[in-house]
Amino acid sequence: GENVEQHPSTLSVQEGDSAVIKCTYSDSASNYFPWYKQELGKRPQLIIDIRSNVGEKKDQRIAVTLNKTAKHFSLHITETQPEDSAVYFCAASGSGGGADGLTFGKGTHLIIQP
């Protein structure tokens, strides 16, 4: 099955700086890679996703890059703000179709220092 590794487990950055979280996956058949943000005690919220036919996707301060050859993808947050503090999970799945659940990374606790 799929195995997703995520680094770092904790990331502390100064407000206004950029944050980068990296993930690798093992199953070359995986082609859908979402990123979720989870605040304490709440549900994960999708913040951005990318499919394997695209190398990069951007939405305002958030971007995701994908390297299929190396089987890794990264989340980039620019101009970080205090409200960005949360746990971020990367995930991968085979097709994104109805039959596939997601395999999650272990999460990154992002701390934005004021």
Next chain:
Amino acid sequence: GAVVSQHPSWVICKSGTSVKIECRSLDFQATTMFWYRQFPKQSLMLMATSNEGSKATYEQGVEKDKFLINHASLTLSTLTVTSAHPEDSSFYICSARVVADSPLHFGNGTRLTVT
């Protein structure tokens, strides 16, 4: 946007009792729903895939007789934790897609505490 509702949001039960958790898709139909478990400060682990009108598919290591899943309609899946023990205490969360190849939407989760 798509809404997945989960009930209850928290429950405390005594060891040996059973607890039922409901997951509803409020504004769409879901032939497939997914149940996850999350221990404190850990990741979400897929427990099982709930299929409308057929048996659920369980991940390796998840006891199907302990975690009973019923997906009787296109908008409702239930997870029953039978004969609960303290080690079953966790955050249980369901998810579903509106259509194939669309993002997963999560319920608000259920925090189960077994005393």
